Amino acid sequence: MNYEEVVKIGDSVGLHESHFLASFTWWQYVLYIGLFIVLSIICLWIGENFEFIGALGLAVLFSVMVIFLPIINAASKHSVVNEKNNKEIAEYKNKYGDNYINDLPVTKAEVFYIKIDAEAEVSGSLIFGTGSINSNLLTTMTVSYKLNGNGITETAKTTPNFDLVKGDTPYITYQELKKDLPHYQHGKYNFQIHLPENYSFTDIK
Template sequence: MDLNQVIYLGNQITEQSGHGYEIIFAVVMIIGVLLLCFGLSNDIWVLFLTGVLLVIVPISLLAVFGDIFQTYQLNEYHKSVAQWKREVVNPYIESLPKEKKEIVFLKIETELSTELKDNRWYTYSSEVQQTPLTVSFKDKGITTLTNWYDASMELTNERKPYIEYQKVPEDLGHGMDKGFYNVRIYLPESYTFTEIK
């Protein structure tokens, strides 16, 4: 599957609005109330009180059932987006070539908020504890990223640290932005976090 197909399938998922059904329901209820009122009595007060009750009750029901219907639609929308991400986006990202670039700077960000930690940047569930890092690497100049990343200390001491990732060239929609996915940082076994120069 190519990039355009992924975007096209994502664009097919839209957030539905239930307001059309609510308007039709309200119009039918008002017509029903008017017909019922005129058929019940000729007394103006009975007609007025019946009309008020028959308007308030349907509007209350409309509000309750409209909210339930909208919540259902919103849940369906989120399920569809999750399914699209799982069945379309993740396989697309995993099919992208893995790029490896030499790291030129690496620093632990002890003050980095956990709110920045966002697993959407990984198409797999990580068994590795993620580390808050700022990493700079060679990629058409120097690129710097700061987030929580998988870091693996499995290189021999003779090898230079590098970053591996898959790059999405365009926004896919539904929060799947262009950028770096499945970022993994490889470090020598005896690496200590200082600036790499």
């Protein structure tokens, strides 16, 4: 599936909206209007025939019921709509977005400097591979690598893989989404640092 097809599908999910007035059915409109009229008549009758604080309190109670019943109803339906949107977006990512990113070309680059930098602040958009790994389990690291003859240094949350044999040169692999997808930001995904099993960090903060 190409980029345009994935975008088209993504643009069609998670679009359900919950408007206050649209959350009511016709019979609810009739019920609330009828209830408002009845309670208004009762309050007027109480006010004309009884002169005590309880009458005022009852009138306030009726008013609160008329106001908050529709608000509670609308809030409930808004929650249902949000859940439906989140479910659609999750299904889109699982079926289309993640698969598209996983099929992108893999970039490999030689690493010449790595530092664990636990005190560095990294925004969520810079977390490599967001969505594939729990960010709470990642380590903030500064990585310098060579790409197309240039040295590039980035600080991000990732996790090292000690999957190389002793003496091998450390390297990184990642897949780059160059343009935004619906519900995805452009950037590096599936970012992995590959290190020899005996590698030791020489600059740990």
